[in-house]
Amino acid sequence: MKYVIGVDLGTSAVKVLLANQKGEVCAERAQDYPLIQEKSGYSEQNPEEWVVQTILALKELVGTAKVNTNDIEGISFSGQMHGLVLLDEGHQVIRNAILWNDTRTTEQCDEIKSELGESLLKITKNPALEGFTLPKILWVKENEPELYHKASVFLLPKDYLRYRLTGQIHMDYSDAAGTLLLDVVNKEWSKEICELFQIDDDLCPQLVESHAFVGNLLPEIAEQTGLNPLTKIFAGGADNACGAIGAGILTSGVGLCSIGTSGVILSYEEDHSKDFEGKVHFFNHGKQNAYYVMGVTLSAGHSLSWFKDTFATADSFEEIVEKVNEVPIGAKGMLFTPYLVGERTPHADAVIRASFIGMDSSHERDDFVRSVMEGITFSLNESLVMFRDAGINIDQMISIGGGAKNDTWLQMQADIFNAEILKLDNEQGPGMGAAMLAALGCGWFTSLEECSKQFIQITKSFQPIQDHVEKYEQLYSVYKDVYLQTKGLNEKLKAFRD
Structure with a gap:
């Protein structure tokens, strides 16, 4: 029997699950981490907490499941959307991540609306809201310029976690769609928005599909978790996109x-x-x-x-x-x-x-x-x-x-x-969606629809x-x-x- 792992990096905890080819959940573990709320409307986290707790959860999962790790073929990810992680040229974290439920960026949202007008909805399909990533980037640029000038790339939470496990930097389309920097229909970073707000193209990471293969586990991560370093890693998606897949x-x-x-x-x-x-x-x-x-x-x-x-x-x-x-x-x-x-x-x-x-x-x-x-x-x-x-x-x-x-x-x-x-x-929510993306990436199924027939079953209904x-x-x-x-x-x- 072969297996995949779904990693769901939530706001309060990381949850990992091990699923087999029948769609059965064989083991699961979770580890939590704190919010940092210095002021009303501020919501941050230390990205290192995500990495430490995920490694611990994976280690416990492997120990609990008692399966041959050579049979665990793939890992994929679901993650909280919109959160801003800024890395310097050495790919070190510059500051705490500013999360999706942080509301400090009202002025930046007003600026985006004023500068882009109707073009914003045409390009991004979404309004400028405090939770999105672009307002956070502009807030750092305006309020912490010394930190902004150190930044070489920005990532979303699960993309930073995946980078730490693989050493590879990517972002999938479903998560990028929540940044206000993506041309949603054409599936590319918007040059118009980047140029208007003087955001260097290099700050935006390479875009990939959610089921795309993006690398293998780093040897040191494999050693810490007990997983095989040849385990395939797939990009994954935004928590809501993965929740939709998992349902x-x-x-x-x-x-x-x-x-x-x-x-x-x-x-x-x-x-x-x-x-x-x-x-x-x-x-x-x-x-x-x-x-x-x-x-x-x-x-x-x-x-x-x-x-x-x-x-x-x-x-x-x-x-x-x-x-x-x-x-x-x-x-x-x-x-x-x-x-x-x-x-x-x-x-x-x-x-x-x-x-x-x-x-x-x-x-x-x-x-x-x-x-x-x-x-x-x-x-x-x-x-x-x-x-x-x-x-x-x-x-x-x-x-x-x-x-x-x-x-x-x-x-x-x-x-x-x-x-x-x-x-x-x-029901496993976004974690199951992440596991299904890994299953598709590993070639177990030809489509997510085929995968869902194996992985998803209705157990009860409620009529109005x-x-x-x-x-x-x-x-x-x-x-x-x-x-x-x-x-x-x-x-x-x-x-x-x-």
């Missing part, structure tokens, strides 16, 4: 709901001529010559983990959500908006912050938990509504991540989205309950009003956050 979103008609630290509503697309007016993201897929449309809630699972860390540190997530099904729809008249670090879709707003609306002294912890879960799902529904308004027909959705681990939440998704929700057997759908439609209209009512208040409060 089998490879044809039109089926959507994806992924609830991790952030939350994503995603749909497969092949027609690059559709105009979404920048209201949702349009990125290159991990599948060659395909795209995906995506809406993002910045604080999805993060909202629930924040609640746990703040109010229920002694309890597990399972304990926190255990009695949510006993709380009525609407959490007894309380709504939560998940804007803990601002919002992405449909409100590109770095200033807005979260709210509980309708609290009274009768509310108990379980009511708050249900309110948080409903608020996250309402936020995701805003993206789904825009997809449907644009003519994308989605009646069936696959749910992955934290939102797929609780049946009450899965039914909530079916009712709020008014769609059938499918749960995967042994009409009475619930109607109640949630009423609540959703109130939920949408909360943003409009609190936007001005949060702008006034901004001065007090630092």
